[in-house]
Amino acid sequence: MKIRTLAAGLLVGALTLTACGKEGAPSGGTGDTGTDAAALPTYTVAQNVDVAGSPTFAKIKGAGKLTIGVKDDQPGLGLKDPTTGKFQGFDIEIAKMVAAGLGFDESKITFTTVDSAAREAAITNGNVDYYVGTYTITDKRKTQVSFAGPYFMAGQDLLVRKDDTSITGPETLKGKKVCSVTGSTPIQRVRDQQLTEAGNIVEFQKYSQCVEKLITKEVDAVTTDDAILKGFAAQDPDNLKVVGKTFSQEPYGIGLPRDDAALRGKVDDLLQAAIDDGTWQKIYDATLGKSGSAATPPAIQRY
Numbered sequence: 001m002k003i004r005t006l007a008a009g010l011l012v013g014a015l016t017l018t019a020c021g022k023e024g025a026p027s028g029g030t031g032d033t034g035t036d037a038a039a040l041p042t043y044t045v046a047q048n049v050d051v052a053g054s055p056t057f058a059k060i061k062g063a064g065k066l067t068i069g070v071k072d073d074q075p076g077l078g079l080k081d082p083t084t085g086k087f088q089g090f091d092i093e094i095a096k097m098v099a100a101g102l103g104f105d106e107s108k109i110t111f112t113t114v115d116s117a118a119r120e121a122a123i124t125n126g127n128v129d130y131y132v133g134t135y136t137i138t139d140k141r142k143t144q145v146s147f148a149g150p151y152f153m154a155g156q157d158l159l160v161r162k163d164d165t166s167i168t169g170p171e172t173l174k175g176k177k178v179c180s181v182t183g184s185t186p187i188q189r190v191r192d193q194q195l196t197e198a199g200n201i202v203e204f205q206k207y208s209q210c211v212e213k214l215i216t217k218e219v220d221a222v223t224t225d226d227a228i229l230k231g232f233a234a235q236d237p238d239n240l241k242v243v244g245k246t247f248s249q250e251p252y253g254i255g256l257p258r259d260d261a262a263l264r265g266k267v268d269d270l271l272q273a274a275i276d277d278g279t280w281q282k283i284y285d286a287t288l289g290k291s292g293s294a295a296t297p298p299a300i301q302r303y
């Protein structure tokens with residue numbers, strides 16, 4: 001049992017490619033990346049785009065390239081293949097679709113990993129031109145950045161070990177070690193609602209670090225959005241399960257500089273067009289919807 005647990009822990013590690021025995025599999029027990037690359041749509045690169053009054057657009061147009069902040073360890077959403085260096089997932093496709101609508105093909109994009117706690121700074125410093133990475137739209141964050149969208153609706157849930165029958169929802173977490181990520185809305189909710197004792201909250205920069213600790217039994221639950229947790233569970237279905245009772249609404253937005261209302265309006269237009277012409281659905285079906293669960297896009301909220 002001990003050896004099996006250890007081995008499972010190693011499989012989640014990013015550097016154990018060969019250990020999982022599947023060539024090219026980025027990480028995880030089964031090597032399930034959460035993306036069906038062959039089923040992804042292609043995006044028509046718009047010509048002669050202008051976004052009047054957008055400082056961000058003026059900058060990227062002048063440079064002829066752009067930098068997009070993303071996650072790199074979230075299967076089905078934003079996952080970096082350590083072999084090829086390529087990113088894939090629902091958020092990555094939304095990011096590419098928007099870039100194409102702004103006139104940039106994939107070769108002009110630099111994806112850069114920005115974890116939850118560093119997002120506002122990366123956007124306000126101009127280190128990224130926009131950000132697409134399971135980024136919940138909140139009023140607090142709107143004091144520093146702005147959001148196009150939402151383009152997806154997630155909800156906070158719990159990931160536990162498969163054989164755990166004691167954790168069945170947020171009200172069963174007292175006395176349990178609960179892991180989440182610094183600067184995220186789920187860890188804030190655990191604190192605000194005192195779902196477990198302060199000393200039982202474990203935090204890291206990345207969700208994959210929490211998942212490693214869950215497998216090695218150093219924590220009892222990982223909490224964040226259901227969309228993220230389902231991806232980890234699909235990578236290691238023998239050891240992990242999602243409880244499946246969401247207890248928040250997490251509308252995902254594209255993070256933009258706060259003063260750039262012109263770009264926000266343009267990105268909202270591009271999201272709306274992708275919803276209307278079926279591109280959104282194709283992206284969803286090839287990524288998060290691969291498991292067969294249906295979803296519809298939320299209404300864009302312009303402000």
Ligand code: GLU
Nearest residue numbers: 116134135136184185250
């Ligand atoms: N959607 C939540 C948030 O924005 C959790 C996922 C994440 O940390 O990216 O904080």
